[in-house]
Amino acid sequence: RLPFEKLEEKGDAQLQDWREVIPSHFILLFFILLMKTRTPPKLRKGDTIRVIAPANSMSGISKSILQLAEKRFQKMGIKVTYSAHARERNHLSTSSVEARLHDLHEAFEDEEVNGILAADGGYASNSLLHRIEWKTIRHHPKIFGGYSDITAMQNAILAQTGIITY
Numbered sequence: 001r002l003p004f005e006k007l008e009e010k011g012d013a014q015l016q017d018w019r020e021v022i023p024s025h026f027i028l029l030f031f032i033l034l035m036k037t038r039t040p041p042k043l044r045k046g047d048t049i050r051v052i053a054p055a056n057s058m059s060g061i062s063k064s065i066l067q068l069a070e071k072r073f074q075k076m077g078i079k080v081t082y083s084a085h086a087r088e089r090n091h092l093s094t095s096s097v098e099a100r101l102h103d104l105h106e107a108f109e110d111e112e113v114n115g116i117l118a119a120d121g122g123y124a125s126n127s128l129l130h131r132i133e134w135k136t137i138r139h140h141p142k143i144f145g146g147y148s149d150i151t152a153m154q155n156a157i158l159a160q161t162g163i164i165t166y
Contacts, residue, residue: 037162040115040141045077047114050107054100055122055149057089058082078115083107086119094124097131105133108140121148129153134160 043049051058058066070080083103088095107116118125129152138161145166146154154165 035162037158037164038141039164040143043076043078043115043143046079047077048079048081048112049073049115049117049143050081050083050110050113051086051117051119052083052100052103052107053086053088053095053119054104054128054146054153055118055125056093056120057087057095058119059087059089060093061119081113092124094122097127100124101128101131104128105136108137108142113142115143115145118144118146118150118153121146121150123149125149125153129156132156132160137161137163 073080083106085095085099085103088099090096094100104116107113126149132153137157141161141163143166144154144157144163157163157165
């Protein structure tokens, strides 16, 4: 017997309480586990990654940190490129929604790019979610990595396309 079957025996009031106990993220996780997921191809020596800034501009990242990251990728045989608007910065420390969307879509469409990394986190990535062309991402599966508020975008990519992100 399942644990919730005991609640059913005790009446509808307790059963209602049981349903309220399940956090919504568990329900979302359940549906994600049921969907068909796809893992993008692994990066290999000679591949290219594109650094984009879907949230905060990378203009706040020091040149020495960027050079260190590039050297580490070069040691692995990975070429690093940057999106056209990654260094743009407005009063919100980001670029326009249109510019960030362009960079995201262009990185997925570019056949020379094998992986995409978000330069930084930030709440500004949420403003892209309702305008992302999911079909573009679905038809060009690539490694997509990020952290912090970029996880909202990563969860949306998984939910809309089935592509696993990092």
